[in-house]
Amino acid sequence: MKNICFYFQIHQPLRLKKYRFFQIGQDHYYYDDFHTEEKIRVLAEQSYLPANRIIADMIRSSNGKFKCAFSISGVALEQLEQYAPDVIDSFRELMKTGSIEFLTEPYGHSLASVFDADEFEMQVNMHADKIENLFGKRPTTLRNTELIYSDEIGETIAKMGFKTVLIEEAKHVMGWKSPNFVYSHAYLNKLKLLVRNNKLSEDIFMRFSSPSWEDYPLTAEKFIGWIASAPSEEKIFNIWMGYESLGVVQRPESGIFDFMKAIPYHAMEHQIGFALPGEIAKKNEATGSLLVTFPTSWWGHEKDLSPWNGNDLQYEALEKLYNISVRVRMCNDKPLLRDWLMLQTSDHFRYMSHKEAYGSHYESPYEAFVNYMNVLADFLDRVHAQYPSSIENEELNELLKTITHQEKEIATLEGEVKKLKARKIKTSDK
Amino acid sequence: MKVLMFGWEFPPHILGGLGTASYGLTRGMAEQEDLELTFVIPKPHGDEDQSFLKIMGACHIPVVWKENSWEHVNHRIGQFMHPDEYFWLRNGIKYDYTRIYTDELGCINFSGRYPDNLIEEISNYEAVASVLAHQVQFDIIHSHDWLTYPAGVFAKHISGKPLVIHVHATDFDRSRGKVNPTVYSIEKRGMDVADHIITVSDLTRRTVIEKYHQDSRKVTTVHNAVEPLPDADAFTKSNRKDKVVTFLGRITMQKGPEYFVEAAHRVLQKTDGVRFVMAGSGDMMNDMIELVAKRGIADRFHFTGFLKGRQVHEMLAESDVYIMPSVSEPFGISPLEAMQVGTPTIISKQSGCAEILTHAIKTDYWDIDAMSDAIYGIVKYPAMYNSLRNLGKEEVNNIKWYDAGLKVRAIYDGVLGH
Numbered sequence: 001m002k003n004i005c006f007y008f009q010i011h012q013p014l015r016l017k018k019y020r021f022f023q024i025g026q027d028h029y030y031y032d033d034f035h036t037e038e039k040i041r042v043l044a045e046q047s048y049l050p051a052n053r054i055i056a057d058m059i060r061s062s063n064g065k066f067k068c069a070f071s072i073s074g075v076a077l078e079q080l081e082q083y084a085p086d087v088i089d090s091f092r093e094l095m096k097t098g099s100i101e102f103l104t105e106p107y108g109h110s111l112a113s114v115f116d117a118d119e120f121e122m123q124v125n126m127h128a129d130k131i132e133n134l135f136g137k138r139p140t141t142l143r144n145t146e147l148i149y150s151d152e153i154g155e156t157i158a159k160m161g162f163k164t165v166l167i168e169e170a171k172h173v174m175g176w177k178s179p180n181f182v183y184s185h186a187y188l189n190k191l192k193l194l195v196r197n198n199k200l201s202e203d204i205f206m207r208f209s210s211p212s213w214e215d216y217p218l219t220a221e222k223f224i225g226w227i228a229s230a231p232s233e234e235k236i237f238n239i240w241m242g243y244e245s246l247g248v249v250q251r252p253e254s255g256i257f258d259f260m261k262a263i264p265y266h267a268m269e270h271q272i273g274f275a276l277p278g279e280i281a282k283k284n285e286a287t288g289s290l291l292v293t294f295p296t297s298w299w300g301h302e303k304d305l306s307p308w309n310g311n312d313l314q315y316e317a318l319e320k321l322y323n324i325s326v327r328v329r330m331c332n333d334k335p336l337l338r339d340w341l342m343l344q345t346s347d348h349f350r351y352m353s354h355k356e357a358y359g360s361h362y363e364s365p366y367e368a369f370v371n372y373m374n375v376l377a378d379f380l381d382r383v384h385a386q387y388p389s390s391i392e393n394e395e396l397n398e399l400l401k402t403i404t405h406q407e408k409e410i411a412t413l414e415g416e417v418k419k420l421k422a423r424k425i426k427t428s429d430k
Numbered sequence: 431m432k433v434l435m436f437g438w439e440f441p442p443h444i445l446g447g448l449g450t451a452s453y454g455l456t457r458g459m460a461e462q463e464d465l466e467l468t469f470v471i472p473k474p475h476g477d478e479d480q481s482f483l484k485i486m487g488a489c490h491i492p493v494v495w496k497e498n499s500w501e502h503v504n505h506r507i508g509q510f511m512h513p514d515e516y517f518w519l520r521n522g523i524k525y526d527y528t529r530i531y532t533d534e535l536g537c538i539n540f541s542g543r544y545p546d547n548l549i550e551e552i553s554n555y556e557a558v559a560s561v562l563a564h565q566v567q568f569d570i571i572h573s574h575d576w577l578t579y580p581a582g583v584f585a586k587h588i589s590g591k592p593l594v595i596h597v598h599a600t601d602f603d604r605s606r607g608k609v610n611p612t613v614y615s616i617e618k619r620g621m622d623v624a625d626h627i628i629t630v631s632d633l634t635r636r637t638v639i640e641k642y643h644q645d646s647r648k649v650t651t652v653h654n655a656v657e658p659l660p661d662a663d664a665f666t667k668s669n670r671k672d673k674v675v676t677f678l679g680r681i682t683m684q685k686g687p688e689y690f691v692e693a694a695h696r697v698l699q700k701t702d703g704v705r706f707v708m709a710g711s712g713d714m715m716n717d718m719i720e721l722v723a724k725r726g727i728a729d730r731f732h733f734t735g736f737l738k739g740r741q742v743h744e745m746l747a748e749s750d751v752y753i754m755p756s757v758s759e760p761f762g763i764s765p766l767e768a769m770q771v772g773t774p775t776i777i778s779k780q781s782g783c784a785e786i787l788t789h790a791i792k793t794d795y796w797d798i799d800a801m802s803d804a805i806y807g808i809v810k811y812p813a814m815y816n817s818l819r820n821l822g823k824e825e826v827n828n829i830k831w832y833d834a835g836l837k838v839r840a841i842y843d844g845v846l847g848h
Binding site for chain 2 (some may be wrong): 316367
C-alpha cells in the first residue's frame with residue numbers, strides 16, 4: 001500500500017531591529033518586537049489557524065486515517081506562546097486526535113549542526129523538552145534546520161539516539177534514485193532517511209496557483225492520480241513544505257484549502273494511505289544507503305549551504321559567532337543565553353546572501369551584514385564582560401571547575417565540622 | 431547609418447562629466463561597424479582622438495560667405511580641416527548671418543566653455559547647425575545636453591531628419607529646483623521637438639516626464655557606463671595606520687557635502703583610526719571648513735583642494751571608502767571610477783548610478799545615521815570591505831559602453847522606422 005507523508009514546517013526568525021554602531025555598548029535589546037508580532041499574527045490568522053481547522057476536519061472526516069507531521073522551531077514556539085497562544089491551543093487539540101506527530105529540530109533554527117556539534121545536541125534536547133512540555137509527547141524523529149544533512153551530521157544524530165531523519169531530494173545526491181523509498185545513512189544502517197519528493201511538494205507550494213503552469217489548475221483528483229500511477233514498488237510519498245504555503249503563499253482564494261480537504265477522499269479511493277515519519281521508519285526497511293559527503297539543504301537551486309554560507313559576509317559573521325560558542329556555554333546569564341540562541345537563527349545569515357535573500361526586510365545583503373555585526377559586536381562585548389577574553393577557554397574551564405569543586409568541598413567540610421561538633425557535645429554530655 | 435551629433439565637450443579638454451560621457455558613448459557606438467559618427471563641438475583643440483569618429487569644430491565652419499584663397503584657409507585651419515571641406519561647406523550657407531560677429535573666414539569664434547554669454551553662444555551654434563544641415567549627408571541627429579538642443583532642433587527642421595536628444599542633466603538637478611526660465615524653455619523646446627529622448631537614469635527620466643511634460647513612450651533610459659581603466663592595478667594603496675574615507679567632487683549644494691561632515695562627526699564619536707578627506711573645490715568649501723571646526727573634528731578631517739587627471743584615481747585608490755552623498759545626481763560616474771580601483775562605495779539613493787549598482791551601499795542623502803553606519807561597517811568589518819571591493823570591481827567591469835551603444839542604436843532604428 002502506498003502512503004503519503006505530509007509534514008509542515010513553522011518557523012519565523014526573531015527580527016532584529018535597526019541597530020546602529022553607536023548603539024554598541026549602550027543598547028542590549030536587539031529585537032524588533034513590533035514587526036515580529038505583526039508577522040506572526042498575520043501568519044497565525046491567515047495560515048496556521050485556518051489550516052489547523054482544515055486538518056482537524058480532514059482527520060475527523062477520514063476517521064483518523066489522515067495523518068500529518070509538524071515541526072515548529074523553538075524560536076517560533078516562543079513567538080506563538082507570546083503573541084498567538086490560540087495557535088498552541090489549536091495544536092493541542094490536534095494532538096488529541098493521535099493523528100499528528102511533532103518532529104524535533106535545533107531550538108534556535110540554527111546552523112549548529114554544521115559548526116558546533118555540542119551546540120546542536122544541546123539545542124535539539126532543548127527543543128525536544130519544549131515540545132514534550134507543550135504537547136505531552138517527546139519527539140523521536142529529527143528534522144534539521146532547513147533539512148541540512150550530511151553523513152557527518154547523520155552520525156551525530158544517530159549518536160543522540162534518533163532513528164529517523166528527514167532530508168532533501170538533492171539531485172547530486174540522489175542521481176537516478178527515487179525519493180519514494182526509505183534509505184539509510186551511508187554507513188550506519190540503523191539511521192533511516194526519508195527523502196522529500198521535490199516535484200510533488202513544489203507542485204503545491206510553488207505552482208498551485210500559477211496559471212502559466214501546464215498542469216494548472218491542480219485538483220486533488222489529478223494530484224492523487226499521479227501518485228496512484230507511480231510504479232507499485234514506490235511506497236512513500238514525502239510531501240513537505242512550510243506551513244504558510246497553506247493560506248499565505250497560496251492564498252485561500254486559490255482554492256488551496258479545498259484542494260487539501262479533498263485529498264483524503266481521493267487517496268482512499270485509490271487505496272492510498274497516510275503515514276507519519278516515525279511510523280514509516282519503523283514499518284519499512286531501507287532499500288539502500290545514501291552517501292552525502294557535503295551538506296545538503298532544501299533551499300535554493302543548488303540545495304547546499306550556499307544560501308547561509310556562500311559569501312565572504314556570511315563566512316565572517318558565522319565565524320565570529322561560533323568562535324565564541326564554548327565561552328557562551330560556560331556563562332549562566334539567562335538573557336545572554338537567550339540572545340545566543342536567537343542570534344544563531346539561520347535567517348540572519350540568509351539575508352546576507354547575494355542570491356537567496358528571499359523575504360529579507362533589508363535593502364541589501366550589506367545592510368543585513370552591518371546590522372547583524374553591530375548587534376554581534378555588542379553581544380560579544382557582553383560575553384567578554386562575563387569572562388575576560390585574556391583567559392583561554394581551557395584555563396577558564398579549570399577555574400570554573402575549581403570554583404564549583406570548592407563549593408562542594410566547603411559543603412563536605414562544613415558537614416564534617418557539624419558532625420565533630422555534635423560528637424563533642426555528646427562527649428561533653430557524658 | 432550616418433549620425434550627426436552635437437556636443438559641447440570632448441576629451442581631453444573637458445570641464446565636467448558631459449565630455450567623459452560623450453567620449454565613452456561614441457566610442458562604444460563606434461564598435462558597431464555600420465555606424466558613421468560625426469561629432470560637432472564648438473571648439474576642438476586638435477588633440478582629440480579621432481580614430482573612431484570625425485570631430486568637426488563649429489568655429490571652423492563658415493556661416494557668412496567670405497572670399498579667401500585656398501592657401502590662406504589652409505594656413506588658418508588646415509590642421510583641423512581640409513580647406514576643400516571648408517569651401518564645400520561654404521556652399522551650405524543659405525541664410526544671412528552677418529549680424530553675428532565673424533572672423534575673416536566667416537567663422538564664429540566659440541569659447542567652447544561655459545562663458546557668461548552662454549545663451550548667445552548657444553544660438554550661434556544654431557547658425558552653424560543650419561550650414562551643416564544643408565550640406566552634410568546624415569540619417570539622424572543626436573544632441574547632447576541642453577546647450578546643443580537648439581542646434582539639433584534647427585537641423586531637424588531644415589533636413590527633416592529625426593532628432594534624438596540626450597539628457598545628461600536637467601536644470602532641476604543643477605539648480606535644486608530654482609529653475610532658470612530661459613534654460614527651462616530651451617530644454618522644453620528641445621524635448622518637445624525631439625523624436626526620442628534618451629535619459630541617463632530613471633531618475634532623470636521621471637524628471638523629464640513630470641517636469642517637462644513629455645510623453646513617457648518617447649523617453650528611454652540608457653544608463654551611462656565607464657571606460658575600462660587599463661592600469662587599474664597600477665594604483666596601489668600605501669601602508670597607513672588610519673582608514674581613509676573620501677568625498678570627491680565639486681563642493682556645492684548639489685553634492686551634499688554637509689551630510690558627509692555630519693556622518694564623519696558621528697563615526698569619530700565612536701571610533702578613532704579613521705580619517706576623512708574632502709577633495710575638490712566649490713562655493714561651499716569655506717562653509718565646510720567652518721562646519722568641521724565647529725564639530726571639533728578638524729584633526730581628523732582634511733581638505734585637499736581641486737584634484738585632476740591621475741590625482742583623482744590615486745586619491746580614490748588610496749581611500750578605504752568613497753562616499754557620494756549627492757542630493758540630486760542624474761547619473762554620477764565617479765562611484766564607478768572608485769569601484770574600478772577597488773574602493774568600496776557609498777552613494778545616495780538620489781543618484782542615477784544607484785539604479786545599476788548592486789555592490790555599493792545606498793542610503794538617503796539626508797540619512798546621516800545610515801551613512802555613518804555604513805562607513806563604520808566598511809572600516810571595521812573586513813568581510814564587508816573585501817566583498818564590496820571584489821564584487822564591486824567585477825560588477826563595474828561589466829558595465830560597458832558597447833551595451834549602452836546598442837541601446838542607443840535600437841532607439842535610432844525605432845525612430846527611423848526600421
